[in-house]
Amino acid sequence: MKNSDSFFLTTPIYYVNDMPHIGHAYTTILADVLARYHRARGADTFFLTGVDEHGQKVQQAASSAGITPQEHCDRMVVHFREAWEKLGINYDFFIRTTDQFHIDAVRQVLQNLYDRGEIYQHEYGGYYCVGCERFYTQKELVDGKCPQHLKAPDFIKEKNYFFRMSKYQDWLVDYIQKNPDFIQPESRKNEVLGFLKNPLSDLCISRPKARLSWGIELPFDAEYVTYVWFDALLNYLTAIGYPNDLKRFEHWWPANYHLIGKDIVTTHCVYWPTILKAIGLPLPKTIFAHGWWMIDETKMSKSLKNIVKPLDLVDVYGVDSVRYFLMRDMMLGQDANFSEEIFIKRYNSELANDFGNLASRVVTLIKRNFTAIPEAAQPGNDEIEIQVSARKLPQTTHQLISELRVTEALEGIITFVRSINKYMEVRQPWQLVKTDKTEAGTVLYTALESLRLAATLLEPVMPTKIKELLSILPVDEQKQEFAWGRIKSGATIEQIPILFPRIDKSVKTSAEPPSAPLKKEEPLITIDDFAKVKLTTATVLTVEKVPDATKLLKLTIDLGTEKRQIVAGIAEHYSPEQLIGKTIIVVANLQPVTIRGIKSEGMLLAAKKDGKLTLLSSIDSIEPGAKIS
């Protein structure tokens, strides 16, 4: 039975198709920080992370690199382990979906669901057009024929296994509404509820081996492997012992937090709860979706290649300050900006000036004027005021952390640090020491003890640097970490090193080269392959918006020899007026398709990066129909 003090939190398991980047790092550091705070308050804590290793993309990446999928995974997992090591991540377990225990457990769960009728095999009829290599619904067919090839498609049957997700739709909507903390922040909850207004279909959880072999084989049909998401989500259960070590499992489940990025909300907030319901397990208490880091104004995500490697940041600035920055600057669930400039401002202002400098001045004053740490003799009003806020601070910090309000928790600590600086100005111990050494001692003890307390509260965020500082401060081990008065009067103290040296903005630390795009080993094509693509110039004759579609424009174009109609997803980037009369480049021999009921006989070429799209054209004017080679 899970007791109230057991705290289980997870990150997603990261797909090994990609190198670790700041998105992965943020989630993982957040989890680490939360785990450390909960351990510090005495909670029985389990922090799970890992990697997701099955699926199509892994198989493809492996085959293009000429290695087995397992070899590919074995290579990639090292990058994640090393990254977390370097970022000071203290996880309790690192799961790989290729771990045998996970594979076994997933198969047991599948068998159980299958036996209880939660999974069924469905043979869906399909009107399959060989020319198009795709299925058509009856509605899409024109007079029973493929609209492209005007040929009657074959009716073929394909089998797959489906999880009865749809039957849990009403239950899920109800559950989400009755448990306001289940999906956070609220905007994500609304999105999920919006998603659930449309009918939910059953979830296809198998892939025929003929198409994809890299996955967990279904226990009840060796011709299939498990859909990668189904396999991956179950890690949250298998890693803590489900279904073979129920005692361990029940100690931790349900999870207190699944931390995720906002890109995987549907899988976690729709698929996962229904799977758990079908298994018969309670749902995690909270699924928290955080935002994305914008790097120099550009979106950072898995699919984009403008990767800023967390390890590079750490090499330049140090782990602790990077962790601090990431935790301090991203507000609950919102997107945040990262740039060197923003980082340096935050670092200099809070870590160097407010905190680090305070440590230096207090310790220096003690070393210079006293042989040992002085006593706090007669606390006056200023001392009492500091002590009052020092006693409140651990409580408010832990409260905020328990609500995932990390930014505000850190703000509270740094505000307290500022108040210590102010206290120093008010009491001026460097003057007092000349007139009243006892009172100067009281002031310095108060400042040092306040500093120690602030440092202790910052330790989960900056474990390395803070440990370094705390190891120098002599304490009375009998007294509790968060209690006032732990610093030991009469003990000697070493001079402390400069913890966070100020970064001089004029000396730009651009030692790091702009991160080169990952070199993917892409297969090369021959000139003959290229020749298969018929590219020609074309003149745009007419353009109109496709009704009820945001992105679509219908164009008629002149190819010199003929006129054609194409549909293109560029309405958000070009207005019809901008296009008429322009020369564009099209793929002339592309298989036609029907988009929104409109036939499209070709594709225009456009360059797209970071959300910006521009059509390709020729530098000098040229007749339509010119061949491009």
Next chain:
RNA sequence: GGCGGUGUAGCUCAGUGGUAAGAGCAGCGGCUUCAUAAGCCGUGUGUCGUAGGUUCAAAUCCCACCACCGCUACCA
């Protein structure tokens, strides 16, 4: 197209019916010198996106509009 969100000081944001609208950063002026050229004090005439409405009273509630964003549909 549908659903939802955001728009407050140069920047990042807090503030959801009621004293003259706030914080941090940046800027400017001063004090101080124990300290990492750090610290402290002082300093903001901000159309609270625009235009209406409800109210004794609105940044805060309602309507419309504008801008941006998210999810979703359609987008190879």
